[in-house]
Amino acid sequence: MQKIFIALALALITLSCTSTDKTQVQFILDWKAQMEHAGFFVAKQKGFYEQEGLEIEILEGSGAPTSARVVGNGTYKLGVASGSATVMARVRNIPIVSLAVINQQTPVVVYSLVEKNITTPQDLIGKSIGVNIGGTKHREFQAFLRHQNIPEEDIQLMGMSEASPAPLLAGQVDAMLGYTEDQPVTVELQGHAVNRLALSDYGIDVYSTNIIANESFLKENPDLVKRFLRASLRGWQHAVDHPEDAVAAYMAARPESDEAFNRANFKYLIPLLQSADTQQQGLGAQTEAKWQQTQDILHSLDMIDQKVDLNLLFTTKFMPE
Template identity: 30%
Template sequence: MMQTLKVTAVAGLFAALGFAGSASAQTPVTFQLNWTAGGANAGFAAALQEGFYKEAGLDVTIVQGNGSGNTAQLVASGQAQLAYADAVAVSQLIAKGAPMRVVSTIYQSNPNELIALKKTGIKSFADLKGKTVGVPAGSSQTTMLPLLLKANGLTEQDMQLVNMPMPSMVPSLLTGQVEAILGSLDSYAIQVRAQGAEIDEFPFADYGVPTVSTSIFASNDFIQKNPEILRNFVRASLKGWSFALDNPEKAVADVKALFPDANADLVTKELAAITPLFCSADAKFVGRAEPAHWTKTQDLLSQVGLLPQGQDPASYYTNDYLPAEGEMRACP
């Protein structure tokens, strides 16, 4: 069951979402994550703990998740309204008619990668033939698998794919139940190294899957009814991420304060691992994927049927709720 942790920004009477309240009231907003607490959420934790959401008039509740695919489905089905997940999983559902839209992209490149213990001798994707590979159920890795295989001249029949719960991935690799896993540089790889294992890593982005990645998105209903709330949330969130990039030690402390069960050492390593993703793929600003990157993502995914041919990439996202460029953090 997903754990919900709420920090009340200010005491007093809160207005119901979508309705006006008193001048001192904070507007409650629930934000659904794609994953459990860690460095991947540090910017949002900083936005809350450093008071950026409060300054924006928001009382934010952060709900942990268990995979981008699952989080995207929650919004598509109306069980959540504002969330964070891989853009590919979100775009697939939008293409099928789900009423939602990406409003800010945090990871410009996806963090997913193939991970193998050095002792297995796997040195390329071609070496996966005949191997057993763990795949996390309900994840963005599963969503991208057809494109990954095609880009590397493989088919599902070339290997034994084992769908498994996410908590089982690292133990299964370490104990030899699988010979490789489709993991990520911001989570699984760090967990494996923490156990003293030596690994080889093969990032998806370097092997044919350079797609727009983890993004803030919202249901169309939420967007239409709460445009200013959304703008304020995005602005405060990006402020939180900028703070986390400039003050990683404080951001780690913010994660720990918000999520007491988080491992500070792992959070530190996770935040360091994702930092290069914010300005990859020729991004000009933290929080905004460029139109050319969306077009490339559409072209790649449509080649393997993950998105429909001819779909306008602009149908997946809007930049209307981003701050003005002068307020955004420019990429170097």
């Protein structure tokens, strides 16, 4: 009898330990950790993943196309990519699926010092623009020019790195391409007023940062994926509602980063997370119409040579109810 009691006690202890175990998952970002990933750090710091029975390790990536590839080949099961990288991956039969779109529109802007008086697309004619020739921003800018009926030869494109606004501040160019929450913020923090022309305001309305999953993993682990997505979007909603927590969570993970920049950065990031679709469906919303528009623009720029079945490209069935 005593042996039976001991056996039952051990079984209960084992069950208790098992019930508190967390499923460990590695989640790869599309680039080095930045404020544009703050919602994931909030979800981790606030215990949202833990409450879903998950232990998430957030790993830095080396570009959205690379993240799409390593999630597609199963090295990682979940990750962050971009709208264009997701479409281009599916065109190449890389098996990834978009679960949610964080950045509802492209963050690409043409930015300039206010004294240049560049406030409309037509003001760019005859101006010098710093651009990484052939890069993604350049391709989106080409679509922007076409949409505005501005011949590219009417713009003086200056090939250079877009990572730093130094050429703009040195007067080498009239304007540069950048991300609204990044390079222009650096200029503003140095005391300069900046004008932005957001490509999304002029017809280049494409999806940007999104959460992706390996297709096989998605089919085999639907409950885990649903819990992961619920916690992630909860983190993003908290970040939007409490920007100070977003900055704190990110800086806890990256204490070497600049707090003033992070605060200003997130102020410009929040509008990118919101759209008419998110007003109806919540953060992370994605629609067939917007994905179709995204791949139509990519196709018009010859970034893809064919279009993909949207049923393979994204799913909304794992979104929180």
